[in-house]
Amino acid sequence: MLDARLFRTTTFRVALVYLTLFLVSVATILVVVYGMTATLLQNQADETIAVELDGLREHYAERGLQGLGQVIQERAAAPRTRSVYLLADGRGAILAGNLAAWPRAAKALDDWVSFDVANPEAETAVQSARAAAVALPDGARLLVGRDMGERDRFLDRVIDALVWALGLTLGLGVAGAVVISRNFMHRIEAINRTTRQIMTGELHRRIPAEGGDDELTRLAGNLNGMLDQIERLMTGMRHVSDGIAHDLRTPLTRLRARLELALIGSEDLESARAAMQDALAEADRLLGTFQALLSIAEAEAGYRHAAFAPVALAEIARSAIDLYEPLAEEKGIVISAALRPEIRIEGHEQLLAQAAVNLIDNAVKYTPAGGRIAVEVGLSEAGEPELGVCDSGPGIPGAERARVLERFVRLEGSRSTPGNGLGLSLVDAVARLHRARLVMDDNDPGLRIALRFPSLRA
Amino acid sequence: MRILLVEDDAQAAAYLVTGLTESGHTVVHADNGRDGLACASAEPFDVLVVDRMLPERDGLSLIGALRAAGNGTPALILSALGSVDDRVKGLRAGGDDYLTKPYAFAELLARIEVLGRRGTAPAVATRLEVGELEMDLLTRTVRRAGRPIDLLPREYRLLEYLMRHAGSAVTRTMLLENVWDYHFDPQTNVIDVHIARLRQKIDRDFPTAVIHTVRGVGYCLRA
Numbered sequence: 001m002l003d004a005r006l007f008r009t010t011t012f013r014v015a016l017v018y019l020t021l022f023l024v025s026v027a028t029i030l031v032v033v034y035g036m037t038a039t040l041l042q043n044q045a046d047e048t049i050a051v052e053l054d055g056l057r058e059h060y061a062e063r064g065l066q067g068l069g070q071v072i073q074e075r076a077a078a079p080r081t082r083s084v085y086l087l088a089d090g091r092g093a094i095l096a097g098n099l100a101a102w103p104r105a106a107k108a109l110d111d112w113v114s115f116d117v118a119n120p121e122a123e124t125a126v127q128s129a130r131a132a133a134v135a136l137p138d139g140a141r142l143l144v145g146r147d148m149g150e151r152d153r154f155l156d157r158v159i160d161a162l163v164w165a166l167g168l169t170l171g172l173g174v175a176g177a178v179v180i181s182r183n184f185m186h187r188i189e190a191i192n193r194t195t196r197q198i199m200t201g202e203l204h205r206r207i208p209a210e211g212g213d214d215e216l217t218r219l220a221g222n223l224n225g226m227l228d229q230i231e232r233l234m235t236g237m238r239h240v241s242d243g244i245a246h247d248l249r250t251p252l253t254r255l256r257a258r259l260e261l262a263l264i265g266s267e268d269l270e271s272a273r274a275a276m277q278d279a280l281a282e283a284d285r286l287l288g289t290f291q292a293l294l295s296i297a298e299a300e301a302g303y304r305h306a307a308f309a310p311v312a313l314a315e316i317a318r319s320a321i322d323l324y325e326p327l328a329e330e331k332g333i334v335i336s337a338a339l340r341p342e343i344r345i346e347g348h349e350q351l352l353a354q355a356a357v358n359l360i361d362n363a364v365k366y367t368p369a370g371g372r373i374a375v376e377v378g379l380s381e382a383g384e385p386e387l388g389v390c391d392s393g394p395g396i397p398g399a400e401r402a403r404v405l406e407r408f409v410r411l412e413g414s415r416s417t418p419g420n421g422l423g424l425s426l427v428d429a430v431a432r433l434h435r436a437r438l439v440m441d442d443n444d445p446g447l448r449i450a451l452r453f454p455s456l457r458a
Numbered sequence: 459m460r461i462l463l464v465e466d467d468a469q470a471a472a473y474l475v476t477g478l479t480e481s482g483h484t485v486v487h488a489d490n491g492r493d494g495l496a497c498a499s500a501e502p503f504d505v506l507v508v509d510r511m512l513p514e515r516d517g518l519s520l521i522g523a524l525r526a527a528g529n530g531t532p533a534l535i536l537s538a539l540g541s542v543d544d545r546v547k548g549l550r551a552g553g554d555d556y557l558t559k560p561y562a563f564a565e566l567l568a569r570i571e572v573l574g575r576r577g578t579a580p581a582v583a584t585r586l587e588v589g590e591l592e593m594d595l596l597t598r599t600v601r602r603a604g605r606p607i608d609l610l611p612r613e614y615r616l617l618e619y620l621m622r623h624a625g626s627a628v629t630r631t632m633l634l635e636n637v638w639d640y641h642f643d644p645q646t647n648v649i650d651v652h653i654a655r656l657r658q659k660i661d662r663d664f665p666t667a668v669i670h671t672v673r674g675v676g677y678c679l680r681a
Contacts, residue, residue, distance in 0.1 A: 298541050322612050326651040350542040354642045
C-alpha cells in the first residue's frame with residue numbers, strides 16, 4: 001500500500017519537480033519533431049505540384065488548350081493517382097480533370113489552396129488536398145494538386161506516437177518517483193526507528209547498513225560510529241564509577257582508618273606524626289589517580305583538537321627516553337632508540353608526551369633486570385607514522401590485550417608493582433583523540449606496543 | 459615577602475594565610491576580584507597568589523588589568539581547571555605560574571618563593587655562580603672549584619634550573635615543568651634518579667654537598 005507520508009517526502013517532491021522538467025523537455029522535442037516533419041512533407045508536395053504545373057504549361061504552349069485537355073484527361077484517368085487536375089475555360093466550364101467542380105477555396109489564382117476532395121478509394125468520405133491554380137493566357141484556368149491524405153495519416157500517427165510517449169514518460173516518471181521515494185523513505189525510516197529505540201534506552205542497537213557505498217550507507221556508518229563512541233563513553237563512565245568504587249574507596253577507607261587510629265592512640269607524638277605522613281602519602285596517591293582519570297576524560301572529550309599543532313614524534317620519544325634512561329640503567333635495562341626525525345603528525349604535544357611517557361614507564365616497570373627496551377619512530381608497512389615501544393618483559397597475552405586498555409584493569413602478577421591501572425587507558429584515549437590505533441604485538445619475548453597514526457596523505 | 463592572596467574560599471584562605479605566615483611571610487588577604495585588584499594597585503607586593511574563579515572579577519581579568527596598568531608583580535594562579543589548555547590560557551593572561559587544585563602546601567610555598575626571588579635576579583646573565591660551582595651559559599661548561607665537570611645536555615639544563623633558583627627549594631613538579639616541559643606527573647618518580655646522577659657528578663668528589671634534599675618538598679641547591 002502507498003503510504004500517504006510518501007508524497008510528503010523530500011525525495012518525492014524532488015522527483016516530481018524533475019518529472020515536470022522532463023515532461024516539458026520531452027514535449028518540446030516532440031512538438032519540434034512534429035512541426036519539422038509536417039513542413040518537410042508539405043514542401044515535398046508543393047515541389048512536385050510546381051514541377052507538374054510547369055510541365056503542363058509547356059504542353060499548353062506546344063499544343064494549345066485542346067492538347068492540354070487531352071494530357072490532363074490521360075493523367076487524371078491513370079489508376080490510383082494521387083494527383084488532382086482541373087482545366088476550366090474562361091466562363092468556368094470544366095474541360096478536363098478528375099474534380100467534379102472548381103473548389104470554392106481556389107477563387108484566387110496564382111496561389112496555394114487547400115480543400116477537401118472525395119476520396120477515390122472511399123475509405124473515408126473526404127480527404128484534404130493541396131493545389132495551385134493558375135490562369136492560362138486565353139482566360140482558361142488550370143488547377144494542379146495532390147491529395148494529402150497520406151501525409152495526414154502519417155502526421156496522425158506521429159501525434160499518436162507523441163501522446164503515447166508523453167503518457168509513458170509521465171507514467172514511468174511517477175512510478176519511478178514512488179519507487180525511489182519509497183526506498184529512500186524506508187531506509188530513513190529504518191534510521192528513525194533505530195534512533196527512537198536508542199532514545200528509549202536500547203543503546204546497543206545499530207542502524208542496518210545495507211547497500212553499497214552510497215550516501216545513506218555512509219550516513220548510517222557514521223551514525224553507528226557515533227553510537228559506538230557514545231556507548232564506549234557510557235561504558236567508560238560505568239567503568240569509572242566501578243573503578244572509583246573499588247580503587248578509590250579502598251584507599252579512602254585505609255586513609256580514614258589510619259587517621260582514626262592515630263586519633264585514638266595518639267599518646268606519643270612520634271607515632272601520630274608517622275600516621276599523618278602515611279595518610280598524606282595515601283592522599284597523594286589518591287590525587288594522582290584522580291588526576292589520571294581527569295586526563296583521560298579530557299582526552300576523551302575530544303575538544304582538544306583546537307590545540308593540535310605539528311609535532312615531531314622523534315622529539316616526543318627522545319624526551320621521554322631522556323626522562324627514563326637513568327631509571328632504566330639503574331635496573332640494568334638498555335633503552336635503544338631508532339627515531340626518524342622527519343616524521344611529523346598533527347597532534348596535542350603534551351598528551352602525546354604523556355602517552356609516550358606512559359608507554360616507556362610500563363616498559364621499564366615490567367622489563368626484568370638485564371632486559372632491553374627499543375623505542376622506534378618510523379612508518380608502518382602501510383606508511384602510517386608510528387611510535388612503538390618494544391620490551392623484553394612478560395608481554396600481554398592476546399586475549400588480555402583489549403582488557404588492559406580499560407580503566408583500573410591490572411593483570412594478575414602486576415598488582416604488586418606500583419601503578420593505578422590507568423596508564424594504558426590514557427594512552428588509548430590519546431590514541432583515539434588522534435584517530436590513531438594502539439597496536440599490540442608479540443615481541444618474543446615481551447610486548448611491542450605502538451601508536452599507529454593515520455597516514456598524513458589520507 | 460609581602461604576599462597578596464586573593465581567594466574567595468574562606469577555609470582555604472585561612473589555611474594559606476596560616477601556612478604562609480608561619481613560613482615567615484606577610485600576607486594580605488582579599489576575598490573577591492575587585493578588592494584584590496584595588497589592593498594590588500595600591501600597595502607593593504612581592505608575589506600575588508590569585509584564585510582563578512573569584513566573585514566580582516575573575517582572576518585572569520584581575521591579572522590582565524594589572525599588566526595593562528604596567529604592574530609586573532609576579533602572579534601565581536590557583537585553579538581547579540587543570541588541563542594543559544587551561545594552563546596555557548592562564549599564562550597568556552599574564553600569570554607567571556599556574557598551580558592546579560588540590561595542591562600540596564609545600565609545592566605552593568616553593569613556587570611562591572621562586573617567584574618572589576625572580577625580581578632580584580639579573581634578567582640576562584652569561585654566568586651563574588653558586589659558591590665554588592660556576593656555569594658559563596655561553597660555552598655551556600660547568601666547573602666546580604675550577605675543575606671542569608662533564609654533563610649531558612639534560613643534566614646541564616637540570617643544573618641550570620637549580621642554579622638559577624639557588625637557595626630556593628624546587629619541587630619535582632617544577633623540575634618536570636621547567637626542564638622537561640612536562641605538565642603532567644609521570645607515574646614513577648624519575649626525577650630522584652636524575653638528581654642522584656647529577657649529585658654523582660657535582661658532589662661526589664667534593665667534601666661538601668651543594669644539592670640538598672628538602673624533605674616533603676624537593677631539592678635545593680645551596681653553597
